[in-house]
Amino acid sequence: MNSFYSQSELEILGFQSVGNNVKISRKASFYDITRIRIGHNVRIDDFCILSGQITLGDNIHISAYSALYGAKGIEIHDYSGLSPRSTIFSAMDDFSGEYLIGPIHSPETINVTGGKVVIERYCQIGAGSIIFPNLKIGEGSVVGSMSLVNKSLEPWGIFAGIPVRLLKERKKNLLKFI
Secondary structure, eight states: OOSBOOHHHHHHHTOSEEOSSOEEBTTOEEESGGGEEEOSSEEEOTTOEEEEEEEEOSSEEEOTTOEEEEEEEEEEOTTOEEOTTOEEESEEEOOSSSSOOSTTSOGGGOOEEEOOEEEOTTOEEOTTOEEOSSEEEOTTOEEOTTOEEOSOBOTTEEEETTTTEEEEEOOSGGGGGO
């Protein structure tokens, strides 16, 4: 048995849509799979979790142990990727101390907020990074390992830190290869 699903297996799993040349590990987990769209030339490695409303463009790589929690929506555009153990949250519990935390509690005792996360074309998220809800990572930007992205990022920057900050601009010369 192959460690990746075959194209015919992918087509019957129940994705909203799935492109060609898609490699998804049999060890990845999907929740609410009918809300997940996957483009062409996408690879999703072992032990990833994808849940909720998620759209992956073309030429995307989601590395091992990454998690995409798309309750309020996640879009990752073409030629972008997540390095291992990256996490994207489109919704988040209120940690102010005034509410209970977690999906096991009744709606009147929790306060979940959030919004769509958009990662534009040519972006890379470094290993172990966390992306908060309701923000955009601009085209061509990269996020260094172990960073906390709690605000939208301008295009073509190199960002890192907790919280993330601009380190320098990124050159656009990679576009000549595409």
